[in-house]
Amino acid sequence: MNADALRGHMDALLLSVLEREPLHGYAIIEALRERSDGALDVGTGTVYPALRRLERAGLLTSEWATVTGRKRRTYRLTGDGREALAGERSAWRSFTSVIGSVLDPLR
C-alpha cells in the first residue's frame, strides 16, 4: 500500500476501528491488518501520534490499564468522535465518487 495514498484517511480508519469497541494502539494496528486482509500494515510511528492528535481534537479519550503486567493505553470514541466518523464516511464516499469520475469517466 502506497504511503501517500493513505494520507488524509488515517483518521477515518482509526475512528472506524474504534467504533465497535475501545482498543489500545497495538490492537488497533492488528485490527487494521486483519480487517484489510493484511494490506494495511501501519507503523507505530504513524498510529501513536495520530491517536494523540485525535485525542487532542476531542474525538477520542484514553485511559491506562495494566493487563498481565503490560501497560496499555486504551482509546475510546467520544460523542464528537462518532460524529466525526460519520463525516469521514460521507467524505470518503464523495472522495471516491470524485476520483472515480475522473479515472473512469462515462463514455
Next chain:
Amino acid sequence: MNADALRGHMDALLLSVLEREPLHGYAIIEALRERSDGALDVGTGTVYPALRRLERAGLLTSEWATVTGRKRRTYRLTGDGREALAGERSAWRSFTSVIGSVLDPLR
C-alpha cells in the same frame, strides 16, 4: 476537497485526463474541474510541478506550441504513461476496496 486526501492520486488524475487527448497545463486544470463537477480545483503550484515530474519519469512528453500569441506546453502520454495509468487504475480499485473494507466492514 481535503488537500491530504488527494495525495498519491494526483498522478492517476493527470494521466487519466491525458488519456484521450494531449492537453496543456491550464486545460488540464479545467478538465479536472469539469470532470469532477467543480469538486477538483487544483492550483498551478500542484499541477505544473507534477507534470514535470511525470515527464522526468518518462510517462509524459511535452512540446511547446503558440496559439493566438500564447505559449502552451502540451503534454502527451507515452507508452509507459499508458501502462502506468493502467497500474494506477488497478491500484485505485484495490485502494478503495481496502479502505472500504475497514470503513464499512461486513457485519
Next chain:
DNA sequence: AGCCTACATGTAGACTGTCGACATGTGGAA
C-alpha cells in the same frame, strides 16, 4: 488610452502526515 479579466506558465516557502529506525521494557515459551 487605460483597465480588467481570462488565458498561460512557473517558482518559493510553508505545512503536515506518513515512514523507517530506534529506544525501552514486560511476559512467556523453548
Next chain:
DNA sequence: TTCCACATGTCGACAGTCTACATGTAGGCT
C-alpha cells in the same frame, strides 16, 4: 538465557500539496 510477541513512544527524513507571488499576452469594455 535467549528469543519473540506484546506494548508504547520518539525522532528525523521525506515528499507532495498548498497559498501566494511573479510574469506576460489577448481581447473586450468604456
